[in-house]
Amino acid sequence: MNIFKQFIKSFYSPKDIAMFRFQGIGKTILYVFFLVLLSIIPSVYYFGSALINGVNAVEESVKNELPPFQIKNGVLQAEQDAPIIINKEDFTIIFDSTGTVDSEKLANSDNTLAILKNDAYFIAGGQVQSLPYSMFPDLSLTNESLLELLDTADSSLPIFIPLLAVVIFIFASGMKFIEISILALFGQFMNKMMLKNLHYRQSWRLAAYSVTLPTMFFTIMNSLQTVVPNAAIINWFVAIMILFLAIKEIPQPKKK
Incomplete structure (x- = not known):
C-alpha cells in the first residue's frame, strides 16, 4: 500500500x-516526515506572509510614524510618554520605550511586531519569536540604520523564508518523533493489558499512524486560524484511542 492510501486509511x-x-x-519514518510536511504548511504560509507584510509595514512606519529612537546598551531609548500602537491592515506594530507593555500578553496577539524597551517580539502563525537587545552588546540602532537593515531584509526574504521553512520542518519533525515514541510506550502498556504479542518497534509503527487524525485536525484548525481549547489533551486522547483500537484488532497469540 502506498503512502497516500495509508494516509487515508489512517483516518x-x-x-x-x-x-x-x-x-x-x-x-x-518516511510517512512521519510526510505527515509533518503537511502539518507545517499553514504555519509556514502565515509566518511567511506576516514576515513580508511586516517588513513593508515597519519600513513605512519607521519613515512616517515612529519618533526618533536609538537602541543602545540593550535598551530602547525614545521620547514618548505612552506606547504607540500602529495597525496596518492585518499587521500591528507596537513601539514602547516606556516599559509599559507586558511582553507575556503578546502571545495572544497575531501578526505583530513589538519593539519594546529591552526586547523585540515577532508574532505570526501562532509562533512567538523574541530577540533580547542584550544579545548584541555592541548594537547601536537608529531610525536610519533600521531602514537600511529593513531594505536588506526585504531583498533577502526569498532566501530567508525557505530556510525558515526548513528550520520549522526539522523542529516539528523532532517533536513528532518524540510524541510518537511516548505514544508507543502507551501502546506497550495496552499490549500487556490485552495480552497481545506486540514488540516496541511494532508499537512505534502503530503510533506513527495513530497520530494522523489529530495531527491533521489541528492542521486544519491552524489553517483556519482557530484556537482549540485544551488542544494538547484532545491530541493525546484521540491518538491514544486510535492506538487502542488498532492494538485491539491484533489477533491474540496462539497458545502452544
Missing part, C-alpha cells in the same frame, strides 16, 4: 493501521 481504519505493524521502519 478511519484501525484494522488497516494494525496491519502496518509489519512494514519496514524506513517506510514508517
